[in-house]
Amino acid sequence: MNLLSLDHLAASYGATQALFDVSLTLGEGEVLALMGRNGMGKTTTVKTICRMLPMTAGRLSFSGQDLQGLASHQAARLGIGLVPEGRRCFGNLTVYENLIAAARKGAWDFEAVLRLFPQLEERKTQLAAVLSGGEQQMLAIGRALMTNPKLLILDEATEGLAPLVRQEIWASIAHLKRETGLAILVVDKSIKELSAIADKAVILERGASVWAASMAELTPEITAQYLGV
Structure with a gap:
């Protein structure tokens, strides 16, 4: 059974x-790479899934429920956790306060997040505004995990980060895939890293799905046609 389904959205x-x-499906425990050049509709698709943007046609369902009439907080309560583009941590709150702001009971609690991102341990009483970009990204991922979602959406989670930090973020995503039953939707441009974790991919062009298959079927020709500069 598909956890998330978009049908001609x-x-x-x-x-x-x-x-x-836009059409795509994502099953429980699967990792889907949502790909495309800049401005092709990836973040807009994420916003629509999270009910931050109204849909005008098509069908959108999550965990067997039609999402069309729901507000964003209602979609979140169903189990959709978002790590937004640009991180958007609450700069005037501490690391701990950011993490508990939207926490829900479940396996992901404060201690579990610190095990995933030990760097946040020594920063837990500091304001998010003074963290490095990488630490803020870890915090944003941890904040989403503490909602104990069924689906984790990562929108450009490694953009603008130093190479070593990018590696840490990718390692954490691989850990989540390996050790949890989370479904994960990843928006990113790093084909090499996506190939190591994603089960399948959907490519968008001009607001429409133009290619969908397993990640193993993403050939250099397809990459050049739809993802090249």
């Missing part, structure tokens, strides 16, 4: 249509 920013025909 369309969405608009006011009078400007941004998504025209």
